[in-house]
Amino acid sequence: MNTADRLVFRILSLQVRLYHDFVRVKESTDSEALHDLRIDVRRLRSVLRPLRASSEIASLDQAAAAVANLTTRARDLEVLIAELKRHGQARQAITRQAALHALYSRVKRSSVIPTLLTALDDCPEAVRAVENERGSHRLKIRIQRAVCKQLKRLEHAIETPGFDRHRLRSTLKRVRYLIEAFPSISPISREAVQAMAATQTALGKWHDLDLWCQLSFKEDDLQRLRHDWSQRTEAALDNAEVHLRSLAHRLPKTKVSRVAVRGLPAAHTADNPFEGVIDVETGLPV
Template structure:
């Protein structure tokens, strides 16, 4: 099987995962359906990232990005509800659960998901046509180039103590998912990939607690938890900083090019 064949199969496999997770979300079978749906879409975006400037993938890439943006508030609400349940704040859960159900309906029947399905169906034929035209001859070098650029950005982030942690979280996620999409083309070692995953986890915990603290500023019923969340955010950020030092030791050398923003 050629590399292009394998690439197409990966996207089609994720498309099946999208259908499955969407069906679970529609039927309300479990609480991980939206999470799994978003992960499948995010992995599709990771596979397409090295080619996002190619006309043949622009529509699908944009549709996946838009679906991610529209479902982020709902996913944030899911995580918030889980946090409140675990801390025993049942009275705070009820009104938010009602909002969650309505948000699920909007996602299941929304235009963003319908457009995503349309683009997933249309994409393979266009990609195959690009292959016939010889536009994919340099597909593997392009993927390697994208990975090296992401790693150079990580080096820049590691060297800059003032680097915005929100931006770092996004950078880490993109590098990790791109590496997982193309492990055979990534210069990251297994240990570096594991370190990247642990850093993402710490930054994710910090991000969640930080966002909840921001919510508590406007949703007054959350204020009893504000100090607890602030403390947890600080702890998570300290852990992330430790993981960042570990990652710095495991990253491959820079490509030798100038620092990237």
């Protein structure tokens, strides 16, 4: 199976997952449905990122971005309500439940998600068009370049003093999902991927707490939680910084990235930690 075949298979797999996620959202089957939808949209955008020079792929990426924008407010409020319930703040949670239902109704009624799902039907043909124009080998090199470019951005973000941690979190997500989409051409180790996941989780906890602290200055009934959130925010950021330092030691040097960009296999730059591993999502060797 060549690079284009793997790419098409992964996109179709994500399309199936997105259909399932959307049904769960529409039927309100569980509290994680919207979260899973947003994760799969981000994974899709990571898969599409190396091919956005194609107008068809760029349009599909815009459709996926529209889904992310549509669902952001609902997810943020969903997480806040869960936090309020954990703290026994039933009144504050209840007063926000109606707003959450309204946002969910907006998501369900919107044509944005069905538009994305329909557009995905034509994606395999668009990928084949890129393959026919460039060739499978050039397609692989394009993906390698995208991986290395994002790794360099992450390295820069971590090493730059005062770099906004919200932006760094977004960069980390982009890099992680891109690498997980194409593990066989990733120049980093399995341990580095695991460190990325742990760092993303730590930054995510800090991100939520920081947003809640800011919100407590705007919404009077949240003021009583501000002190607790503020203390937890500081602790969460300290923990995230520890993870970031650990991750920085596991990222490849720039020299490794340059070799990978030239199209050499990962084994030419470092031991390939994914050799012989089966992708649990697709059932295929990575």
